[in-house]
Amino acid sequence: MRLATLILPTLLIAGGGVAALAQTAPAVAPAASSPASDIVQGRRAAFRLSGATLGNLKAAAARGDDLTKVAGQARALAGWARAIPGMFPAGSNVAPSEALPNVWTDRAGFAAKAADYAAAADKLAELAKAGDTAGFTAQVDAVGKTCGACHAVYHVPPKA
Structure with a gap:
């Protein structure tokens, strides 16, 4: 599957997220291209x-927006979560990857963390579709915790 097939839908669905990302993401000089480094760049962007x-x-929840209009973004997160394990094929732990080696040595645990993220995002999409502001707000935090749980185990710790 081509990398663009995974990332392009996320770009289109994310909407305002692209604008926010463009304002905060540092410019990255192109690196020497290889299939592995292309995968790393794609997953970092995603x-x-x-x-x-x-x-x-x-x-959106804090502003009191109509949450039914952002359900697609939550579904996009769930789709990305399901794609995460496939974005870490053998041999893709090359610079500038921030993945720890246990991504590849503990595949079952890594896949389970991605599945937790997908399930949390699926629930977020359901709450958005229902327009349940209180449930949605709590679930946004739950989705964030699933991200953090994976990063705590499989991602290089941030520099202090």
């Missing part, structure tokens, strides 16, 4: 879009 989308959803 993770940034995921974070921007989640931030937009949280802001």
Whole structure:
């Protein structure tokens, strides 16, 4: 499956997330291209879009927006979560990857964390579709916690 097939729908659905990302993402000089480095660049971009989308959803709830209009963004997060394990094929732990080696040595655990993220995002989409502001607001936090749970185990810790 081509990388653009996974990322382009997220870009289109994220809407305002793209604008927010463009304002906060640092310019990245093109690296020497290889299939592995292309995968790393694609998944890094998709993770940034995921974070921007989640931030937009949280802001929509805080503003009191009509949540039925953002259900597609939550579904996009769930779709991305299901794609995450496939974005870490063998041999793709190359710079500038921030994945820890246990992504590849603990595939079952890694896939389980991605499945938790997908399930949380699916529930978020259901709450958005129902227009349940209180449930949606709580679930946005739950989705964020599933992201953090995976990063705590499989991602290089942020620099202090």
